[in-house]
């Protein structure tokens with residue numbers, strides 16, 4: 001295998017990893033907010049359901065969840081899933097898992113906003129949705145950004161778990177190359193990739209935090 | 218002092234007085250009758266009657282836990298009455314049924330009615346992520362849907378009146394407590410309320426900052442702004458209020474002319490309460 005083939009394989013893997021990362025955030029950041037609403041709902045059966053979902057997602061390994069989503073349709077329902085399903089299954093499992101973590105972060109953020117903020121908005125005549133979107137949400141985002149950053153950095157590393165169901169992401173490729181080359185080189189490159197990726201994520205999140213640092217409570 | 222101001226009296230053009238131009242002459246701005254409120258089985262208001270006329274300043278005094286905040290919170294729809302009625306400018310927001318149980322109007326009517334009153338909190342409750350300017354202008358623009366030029370003019374006036382010139386772009390955390398409270402008063406006034414409630418507006422401030430807030434309230438009284446002020450500043454209440462209600466244990470024990478209530482209270486409980494202040498001071 002030439003260095004060039006190796007790099008192109010790793011490059012493809014890298015693209016897949018980036019896609020898992022990107023789509024997981026696109027799906028789970030908003031979904032987490034919906035889950036948080038469910039968790040905070042006054043409708044008790046919904047809060048129980050959501051609590052159960054969150055506790056299962058957080059209490060079992062993401063790799064196991066990947067297997068369930070990937071093999072579940074066949075073993076449980078007898079459905080044939082094409083090989084394209086690997087990637088979709090990865091996204092479903094990642095989004096469901098990360099939404100649970102984000103939901104808990106949002107929930108504690110929402111609950112941490114002093115009640116007086118809602119009361120002031122209420123007396124000023126803001127509607128419920130205006131109060132949430134204009135008054136509460138911006139303050140929640142500021143408060144939860146550090147915790148979200150931690151999860152996002154974990155996600156960068158977690159994308160390598162897709163290897164378990166044979167998605168050809170970065171780590172899968174690195175392992176394949178290492179096996180055929182009897183060399184550590186690909187692993188070193190993969191490590192460098194995750195490291196740089198995380199450095200970029202950390203930098204971006206820091207920028208976002210700085211942008212919101214113009215006030216404190 | 219201001220009860221006798223005839224309806225047509227020219228008044229200084231200000232946000233404080235603008236709202237009242239449309240109000241009827243003799244109808245009280247606020248009428249609460251037979252207000253009963255419980256929290257989890259404990260009744261904390263036992264039948265409060267409170268009427269506030271146009272241009273009047275009413276002080277509410279009383280020991281901790283007597284229900285002063287609760288009555289303001291019921292008046293501003295933050296809490297709902299269990300029994301009794303609530304009426305602004307002759308429009309009932311809650312009526313008392315046969316058995317006294319309050320029934321409230323629909324949510325839309327109640328939301329619209331919120332522009333009739335403003336509430337100034339002890340701890341300001343400014344929106345920390347908004348500048349002074351946005352704190353003042355956001356609700357008039359996006360709740361009341363008023364014209365931007367007009368809102369900006371009103372906000373500019375209020376900024377000047379509250380001595381906040383040059384602080385428009387500041388966020389609350391960059392201001393002193395006294396400045397924050399002045400912003401919150403401006404924020405309430407920007408909606409042209411017919412009546413302004415204050416719940417211990419100086420209690421969260423350092424003693425040297427209370428004076429500036431009391432002065433602002435005095436200025437509003439001089440402009441005949443209708444106000445209800447819960448306060449522990451007895452001398453101030455005596456001075457600025459037309460009428461004082463002394464509350465204890467969820468009832469109004471004594472109500473009357475401000476000077477009379479403070480200088481010559483009729484009830485023993487009022488005497489005891491006020492005695493603590495004069496002894497302490």
Ligand SMILES: Nc1ncnc2c1ncn2[C@@H]1O[C@H](COP(=O)(O)OP(=O)(O)OP(=O)(O)O)[C@@H](O)[C@H]1O
Pocket residue numbers: 256257261279280281282283284285286287288
């Ligand atoms: N949300 C609530 N839940 C339960 N009890 C409450 C609630 N709000 C007020 N109370 C109770 O109602 C009573 C009256 O409280 P309120 O806050 O109106 O008193 P206050 O006169 O404003 O006192 P302070 O001078 O300390 O502000 C108190 O016994 C208080 O514990």
Ligand SMILES: [Mg+2]
Pocket residue numbers: 285286287416
């Ligand atoms: Mg109180």
